[in-house]
Amino acid sequence: MSLLELAGVRREVRLPDGSVLPILTGVDLSVDHGDHVAVVGRSGSGKSTLLNILGLLDAPTGGDYLLDGEPTDRLRARRRSRLRGEVFGFVFQQFNLLPRRTALENVAAPLLYSSGRAYLTRTRAAREMLERVGLGARAEQVPERLSGGEQQRVAIARALVRRPQVVLADEPTGALDVETGARVMDLLTEVTRETGAALVTITHDLSVAALAGRRFRLDGGHLSPLPAGSALAAATSARSGGTA
Template identity: 50%
Template sequence: MLITLQNLFKVYRMGDDTVNALDGVSLTIAAGEFVAIMGASGSGKSTLLNILGCLDTPTTGSYLLDGIEVSRMSRAQQARVRNRKLGFVFQNFNLLARTTALENVELPSLYGAGLPSRRRRARASELLERVGLGNRAGHSPAQLSGGQQQRVAIARALMNGPPVLLADEPTGNLDTRSSAEIMRLFTDLNREGITIVMVTHEEDIATYAARRIVMRDGRIAPTHERQETVS
């Protein structure tokens, strides 16, 4: 199993009350899966994705990523895990302004093991080529459409060759056509072996995923699981 969550709790204290954002979540995701996490706002799906992304730690419970317990790591250790094993795609793209597409793609490699700058550049332009933006390497985000920006962001997520891609509403700010393009790209990447976990609230976007997890009140709802696609 690539990802194993066991009995995760995330408890927030709000004044005298405590809120269980995650209320005992157990979940396994195998390498090569394409999972969509769905649920109403406040259901805990964002908290779950943050913990999966090593951006947040659970109050109790265990998270094994690629066989390593990552839920009790220091911030610096978590950063290294994010750098090597996880690629992020955000709803609002989060590209650095006034920075070229190529440099945006390169970004994760700056924090990783010291790749020489020529190799970094070569890999980044290869990835831009891969997402269909080979001729836009020198453009800044302001000169790109929303769909193009998201494709740059995907190239960036792939820069360090992570086994897992985490996407938080990747099509939330895109029109239907761009959304379809992004999802086709995801499908292709998944077919090449990358595990994708995607949070979305859009029914038609979730259909691209082979497996669907629905969150309700901090727990995984028992229905709608389509286990038959796991192989």
């Protein structure tokens, strides 16, 4: 049984004139524990909508989404919210860090909603995760005093501090230069592999997609496998250009 399974998932939006805009049209996707999956698509292709459905931030119009075998359309709002916090860690392109909080406080923030030992040891857990991403010495700095790459590493630490089963990364290198983006993806891939978390990366960048074990293209609301050769060729070209 897959950890995440989409079967014929559709997402439509009704426009003011009464017409229906299809965003996702019958998407099938399965993600197992420890998988690294990348979804490539142009701007407006529905990538973020797909990620929001996977992360229980949105619901499909039709089709089935099973989370660890449980149909998500039957989840009550409270349980949906709890699963979102327990199962998923989110990494966003724009980092979404709290501007007046230190890196340590940002990473500890998800643990404020925990209970028992997880709540009481939140500062230590956050500091350990910052050490893991190489930012232990920057723990007391606020985001504006960190570089873009450092801010993204803080965001990765925040996504991983609760030890989620799935990390959903939405254009995680989109705001970074090529070389910094490559280092961030290497780190994200390495840490999720060590923790056993599945990693789903939404990106427009074939060089980022090439790092995944399975790659898909989202186009016209339809998800299809991406040939490995094209992604790997793009990755080689991008990395060569980034180190020249």
